[in-house]
Amino acid sequence: MKRTELKTAGPSATTKLSIGGGALEEAGRIASRYATVLLVTDESLAETPWPVQVESACEDAGGPEPIRLLLPAGEDYKSLEVAAALCNQWLEVGAGRDAIVVGVGGGVVTDLSGFAAS
Secondary structure (H helix, E strand, O other), X not given: OEEXXXXXXXXXXXXXXXXXXXXXXXXXXXXXXXXXXXXEEEOOOOOOHHHHHHHHHHHHOOOOOOEEEEEOOOHHHOOHHHXXXXXXXXXXXXXXXOEEEEEOOOXXXXXXXXXXXO
Protein backbone atom coordinates (compact mmCIF):
# COMPACT_ATOMS: atom_id res chain seq x y z
CA MET A 1 0.00 0.00 0.00
CA LYS A 2 1.31 3.42 -0.94
CA ARG A 3 1.06 6.17 1.65
CA THR A 4 1.17 9.80 0.69
CA GLU A 5 0.33 13.18 2.16
CA LEU A 6 -2.04 15.65 0.60
CA LYS A 7 -1.27 19.27 1.41
CA THR A 8 -3.85 22.00 0.98
CA ALA A 9 -3.94 25.70 1.77
CA GLY A 10 -4.34 26.39 5.46
CA PRO A 11 -2.44 26.32 8.75
CA SER A 12 -2.61 22.58 9.45
CA ALA A 13 -4.01 21.19 6.25
CA THR A 14 -2.20 17.91 5.76
CA THR A 15 -4.15 14.72 5.19
CA LYS A 16 -2.53 11.29 5.12
CA LEU A 17 -3.86 8.96 2.44
CA SER A 18 -3.40 5.24 1.93
CA ILE A 19 -3.96 4.09 -1.63
CA GLY A 20 -3.95 0.62 -3.13
CA GLY A 21 -4.41 -2.97 -2.10
CA GLY A 22 -4.93 -3.77 1.55
CA ALA A 23 -7.03 -0.67 2.21
CA LEU A 24 -9.61 -2.67 4.14
CA GLU A 25 -7.03 -4.09 6.54
CA GLU A 26 -5.45 -0.66 6.88
CA ALA A 27 -8.84 0.82 7.78
CA GLY A 28 -9.23 -1.84 10.46
CA ARG A 29 -5.81 -1.08 11.93
CA ILE A 30 -6.50 2.65 12.00
CA ALA A 31 -9.98 2.21 13.50
CA SER A 32 -8.62 -0.11 16.21
CA ARG A 33 -6.80 2.87 17.76
CA TYR A 34 -10.09 4.51 18.74
CA ALA A 35 -12.51 3.82 21.58
CA THR A 36 -15.57 4.00 19.32
CA VAL A 37 -15.98 3.20 15.63
CA LEU A 38 -19.01 4.81 13.97
CA LEU A 39 -19.77 3.04 10.69
CA VAL A 40 -22.05 5.16 8.52
CA THR A 41 -23.71 3.68 5.45
CA ASP A 42 -27.04 4.04 3.69
CA GLU A 43 -30.11 1.87 3.30
CA SER A 44 -29.10 0.76 -0.20
CA LEU A 45 -25.79 -0.69 1.06
CA ALA A 46 -26.93 -2.00 4.44
CA GLU A 47 -27.34 -5.59 3.24
CA THR A 48 -24.30 -5.68 0.95
CA PRO A 49 -20.95 -7.19 1.97
CA TRP A 50 -19.18 -3.81 2.25
CA PRO A 51 -20.26 -2.73 5.75
CA VAL A 52 -19.78 -6.28 7.05
CA GLN A 53 -16.25 -6.39 5.62
CA VAL A 54 -15.37 -3.10 7.32
CA GLU A 55 -16.83 -4.37 10.61
CA SER A 56 -14.80 -7.58 10.30
CA ALA A 57 -11.59 -5.68 9.50
CA CYS A 58 -12.04 -3.52 12.60
CA GLU A 59 -12.67 -6.53 14.81
CA ASP A 60 -9.80 -8.53 13.24
CA ALA A 61 -7.45 -5.66 14.12
CA GLY A 62 -8.52 -5.85 17.78
CA GLY A 63 -10.66 -2.74 17.78
CA PRO A 64 -14.10 -2.15 19.18
CA GLU A 65 -17.16 -3.49 17.42
CA PRO A 66 -18.33 -0.75 15.03
CA ILE A 67 -21.66 0.92 15.70
CA ARG A 68 -23.56 0.93 12.41
CA LEU A 69 -25.67 3.98 11.60
CA LEU A 70 -27.94 4.07 8.55
CA LEU A 71 -28.73 7.07 6.40
CA PRO A 72 -31.56 7.21 3.91
CA ALA A 73 -30.35 6.54 0.37
CA GLY A 74 -30.35 9.24 -2.28
CA GLU A 75 -29.05 12.66 -3.13
CA ASP A 76 -32.23 14.29 -1.77
CA TYR A 77 -31.04 13.41 1.74
CA LYS A 78 -27.79 15.37 1.53
CA SER A 79 -28.98 18.10 3.89
CA LEU A 80 -28.23 19.89 7.13
CA GLU A 81 -31.20 18.14 8.73
CA VAL A 82 -29.78 14.69 8.00
CA ALA A 83 -26.30 15.79 9.14
CA ALA A 84 -27.81 17.04 12.41
CA ALA A 85 -29.70 13.77 12.86
CA LEU A 86 -26.43 11.89 12.34
CA CYS A 87 -24.73 14.01 15.02
CA ASN A 88 -27.63 13.32 17.38
CA GLN A 89 -27.27 9.57 16.78
CA TRP A 90 -23.57 9.85 17.66
CA LEU A 91 -24.46 11.62 20.90
CA GLU A 92 -27.07 8.96 21.71
CA VAL A 93 -24.46 6.18 21.50
CA GLY A 94 -22.00 8.19 23.61
CA ALA A 95 -19.45 8.98 20.92
CA GLY A 96 -16.81 11.49 21.96
CA ARG A 97 -13.52 12.83 20.73
CA ASP A 98 -12.09 9.33 20.98
CA ALA A 99 -14.35 8.10 18.15
CA ILE A 100 -13.62 7.61 14.47
CA VAL A 101 -16.18 7.89 11.69
CA VAL A 102 -15.97 5.44 8.78
CA GLY A 103 -18.26 6.22 5.84
CA VAL A 104 -19.07 3.28 3.57
CA GLY A 105 -20.92 4.36 0.47
CA GLY A 106 -21.04 6.98 -2.20
CA GLY A 107 -21.03 10.75 -2.16
CA VAL A 108 -24.05 11.25 0.09
CA VAL A 109 -22.69 8.93 2.79
CA THR A 110 -19.10 10.17 2.68
CA ASP A 111 -20.06 13.85 2.32
CA LEU A 112 -22.47 13.75 5.26
CA SER A 113 -20.13 11.63 7.40
CA GLY A 114 -17.21 13.96 6.83
CA PHE A 115 -19.28 17.11 7.31
CA ALA A 116 -20.86 15.86 10.53
CA ALA A 117 -17.53 14.61 11.89
CA SER A 118 -15.91 17.99 11.35
